[in-house]
Amino acid sequence: MDNPILDLFRKLTLGVYVIGVTDGCTRDAFTAASVTQVSYRPLLLSLAINPQHASYPLLSAGRTWTVNVLSSSQTELARRFGTESPPDSNKMAGMSWGTGKLGAPFLISALAYFDCKLFCEFPAGDHRIVVGSVVNGKVLATHAQPLDYARTGNMDRSSGLYPAEFEPV
Amino acid sequence: MDNPILDLFRKLTLGVYVIGVTDGCTRDAFTAASVTQVSYRPLLLSLAINPQHASYPLLSAGRTWTVNVLSSSQTELARRFGTESPPDSNKMAGMSWGTGKLGAPFLISALAYFDCKLFCEFPAGDHRIVVGSVVNGKVLATHAQPLDYARTGNMDRSSGLYPAEFEPV
Numbered sequence: 001m002d003n004p005i006l007d008l009f010r011k012l013t014l015g016v017y018v019i020g021v022t023d024g025c026t027r028d029a030f031t032a033a034s035v036t037q038v039s040y041r042p043l044l045l046s047l048a049i050n051p052q053h054a055s056y057p058l059l060s061a062g063r064t065w066t067v068n069v070l071s072s073s074q075t076e077l078a079r080r081f082g083t084e085s086p087p088d089s090n091k092m093a094g095m096s097w098g099t100g101k102l103g104a105p106f107l108i109s110a111l112a113y114f115d116c117k118l119f120c121e122f123p124a125g126d127h128r129i130v131v132g133s134v135v136n137g138k139v140l141a142t143h144a145q146p147l148d149y150a151r152t153g154n155m156d157r158s159s160g161l162y163p164a165e166f167e168p169v
Numbered sequence: 170m171d172n173p174i175l176d177l178f179r180k181l182t183l184g185v186y187v188i189g190v191t192d193g194c195t196r197d198a199f200t201a202a203s204v205t206q207v208s209y210r211p212l213l214l215s216l217a218i219n220p221q222h223a224s225y226p227l228l229s230a231g232r233t234w235t236v237n238v239l240s241s242s243q244t245e246l247a248r249r250f251g252t253e254s255p256p257d258s259n260k261m262a263g264m265s266w267g268t269g270k271l272g273a274p275f276l277i278s279a280l281a282y283f284d285c286k287l288f289c290e291f292p293a294g295d296h297r298i299v300v301g302s303v304v305n306g307k308v309l310a311t312h313a314q315p316l317d318y319a320r321t322g323n324m325d326r327s328s329g330l331y332p333a334e335f336e337p338v
Contacts, residue, residue, distance in 0.1 A: 008306050009206060011238045011281040012214075013184030013315045036203045037178060038217035039294025040330040045181075046215065046298060048207035069180045101338050112180040117338065122291045124300050125208025129215065131293050135338045137177050146182045161209040169270050169286065169304045 006162045014149035018068040018081045019047065020097070020105040023061035027105050029092055030055045031082035031156065033149040034127075035067055043134040044119055048127040054084055056128075063118035064102035065132060068110035071144035075152060077109075082156050101136050111146055112139040175331045183318035185247045187237040188216065189266070189274040192230035196274050198261055199224045200251035200325065202318040203296075204236055212303040213288055217296040223253055225297070232287035233271035234301060237279035240313035244321060246278075251325050270305050280315060281308045 014033040021028050034048035045067060049056055059065050070078055080091055096108035100115035107113065116132025123129075183202040190197050203217035214236060218225055228234050239247055249260055265277035269284035276282065285301025292298075 004308070005212070005306075008281055008283070008308055009212075011308060011315055012204065012206060013182060013238075013317060014205060015182030034205045034207055035181065036183060036205045036215070036217065037181060038203055038298055039296045040327070041332060042294050042336060043174070043178075043332065044294045044296075046205070046217070046293070048205065048215070069182075112177055114177070120291070120293065122289070122298075124215070124289065125211050125213045125302075127208045127213075129207055129291075129298065129300070131298070133294075134335065136335050137174075139173070139177055139180060146180055148182060158209070163210060163212065166303065166305050167211060 003162055003164060005164065006159050009162065010150055016070045016078045016147040016149050016152060018070060018077060018107055018110065019055070020066040020068060020107065021055050021058040021062060022064070022103050022105060023058040024103060026058060027092065028055045028058050029081050029105065031078050038131060044131050045114055045116060045134055046129050046131045048124065048129055050126065051128050054086065059130065062103065064100065064104045065116050066100050066104045066106040067114040067116060068107040069112040070147040071111040071141060072147050074147060078147065078152055079155055108140065111141045111144045113137055172331055172333055174333065174335070175328050178331065179319050185239045185316040185318050185321060187239060187246060187250045187276055187279065188224070189235040189237060189276065190224050190228040190231060191233070191272050191274060192227045193272060195227060196261060197224045197227050198250050198274065200247050207300060213300050214283055214285060214303055215298050215300045217293065217298055219295065220297050223255065228299065231272065233269065233273045234285050235269050235273045235275040236283040236285060237276040238281040239316040240280040240310060241316050243316060247316065247321055248324055277309065280310045280313045282306055
C-alpha cells in the first residue's frame with residue numbers, strides 16, 4: 001500500500017547501528033537507525049529509543065550504551081538484532097563482544113563503535129531521546145562502507161507505523 | 170593533522186539538509202547534517218542547532234522550520250548555506266522558495282522537504298536539540314539520490330571542532 005509519508009521519511013539519510021546495553025548484570029543489543037551527533041564539546045550522540053522496548057530498562061539502569069556502526073555487508077546482523085527477544089537470549093551468542101569503559105558490550109566485528117555514558121534524556125512522542133557523552137570508541141574496519149538504512153527496506157517493519165495523513169496544524 | 174576521533178565520527182551516516190527558518194518577518198536558511206526521525210506518532214524530527222548561529226533566534230521566535238533534503242548534485246547549495254551571513258542576505262536570492270504551512274521557507278529544488286512545528290527543545294552540550302512535529306512535506310525529486318554528509322569532506326570546517334582526546338570517564 002502506497003504511503004507518501006513513508007516515501008518522504010525514506011529520504012532521510014540514516015545509518016544502521018547495533019546498540020549494546022547492560023544494567024551491570026544483564027546484557028542486550030538491538031538495531032537502531034536514529035543516531036546522530038548533537039554536540040562537539042562535549043562529544044554527544046543522540047539516540048531515539050522506544051521506552052516499551054525490552055532494552056530500555058537496561059539502558060536506563062546502566063546509564064551506558066555502545067553504538068556499533070554496521071557495514072554494508074552486515075544486513076543479517078541488523079536483522080538479528082532488529083527482532084525483539086528476551087535479554088540475554090542467544091541472539092548475542094556466536095560473535096565476539098568487547099566491554100566498554102562502563103560495561104556495555106560492543107561488537108568486535110562492527111565497522112566502528114562509540115562508547116557512551118548517559119548525559120541527559122527527554123521524552124519525544126512515542127520514543128525517548130537519550131543523549132550520551134562519547135567516552136571512547138574506535139574505527140574497527142577502516143575500509144568498510146557503512147550500511148545505509150534506506151537499503152534495508154522494511155526489515156524493521158516500520159512501514160506500518162507511519163500515519164497515512166499529516167495531522168492538522 | 171590526523172585525529173582518530175574525527176575519523177570515528179565520520180562513520181556516522183548523515184544526510185545534508187538546508188533548514189529554512191523565519192520569525193514571521195525575516196527569513197534565513199542554513200546547512201545542517203544532524204537531522205533524524207525520533208517518533209512515529211506523532212511524526213517528529215530532531216535537529217541539533219548551535220544556539221550561537223544567527224538562524225537560531227529566528228527558529229526560536231517563529232517556532233517553525235523546514236528540513237530540505239539536498240540531492241547528490243547539490244553540493245554547491247550545501248556550501249552556500251553552510252557559511253554564516255546576515256539573515257535575509259542575498260544567499261537566498263536566485264532560487265525558488267515555497268512557504269510552509271506556518272511560514273517557513275522551503276526549497277523548491279530540494280529532493281524533498283519536511284515542514285516542522287516546534288514540539289519541544291532541550292539543551293545538549295554546545296548545541297540545542299529542537300524537535301519538530303512534521304505537519305507537511307513532499308518528495309519533490311523522486312529519482313534523485315540524497316547527498317551523503319561524509320562526501321562533503323570538511324566543507325563545514327567541523328574538523329577543528331573535535332577534541333583530540335576523549336574526556337576521562
